[in-house]
Amino acid sequence: MKKYLFFYHLFFWQIFFISSNMTAQNDISNKIASLLPTSILRSSIDFKDTSGNSTNLPIVIIKGKETGKTLTILSGVHGYEYPPIMAVQEFLKEIEPERLKGNLIVIPITNKASFYGRSPFINPQDKVNLNNAFPGKLDGTVTEQLAYYITENLIPISDVFLDIHGGDASEDLIPFVCYYNNQTKPDATAQAKWLSESSGFSNVVSYPYNLKNDEPAKYAFKQAVQDGKVGLSLEAGALGNVQAEAVKLNKNGIYNTLKGLDMYHSKLDRPKKLVKYNNQAYLKVPATGIFYSELRAGDTVSKGQVVGTITNLYGDALEIIKAPESGTILYKIGTPPVNKGETLMCIGIPQE
């Protein structure tokens, strides 16, 4: 049966493969409407900018047997964060459209140039961080065009928008799921909270939301939230490695989201106890230099505790870093170089 399904999928993949320019007709909702139930479409959108840079966005559309919600899954917005990318690879091999209700839009790697260029945070072509570029620009650099395409074409047709990240090359991080506490959109926020709490991640982070409607959202899933969608993000994996446990958590998070949306049902692991972090304290790098810290992501710190030292290149201490609040380190710079102004550490303050 499995084998039959494999060929069945392959058949549709080969029939439906479309590559188009950003300016060409690429209305994803029309593509979904024209697809037969239980089929899969692999598509690709090309981008080119005036500096001569070009890239493309791979899109997989899976139409379920029955109608239902549309979930968009993004991985590889940061191309050096591998556990999300590998989780989506496994998911694409496993998903059976016959069991799916609704539509899935899956981006296996959003920032291909960053992935193949082994470039943390930014697209090496234009040096832009895609997760800082939303809502993007139609006539911008390739990364800005990518952001614009997602804002204009994918977010509007999504009911739920799931952006998967992990610790980048220099980031130590504990796994968590996060959403925005957007009090201007209580229904979408309540659903994001509920999906987060049933995602299989035991650490649930809620970020404050003070974004004005005319302010750039910067981040992909914050853009979705600004546009009134249910948005959440998974974070698992650290320091640019592929940890099997992080791949599993991210994949489990996808299946839990599908189950929560009544789109796909499977047997899942869910933790019994959740730790909720409704407040965060950020430490910024006060001086460029070499960072020494014995602490790891997941360690608890108390207010005023020394969490690390920054030295100059001659070994002289420049700054002694102290925790501004008591809590758990959600993520921190986990490698020696630090640049003034970067986020050195994020401390999650657990809810009492």
Ligand SMILES: [Zn+2]
């Ligand atoms: Zn990321």
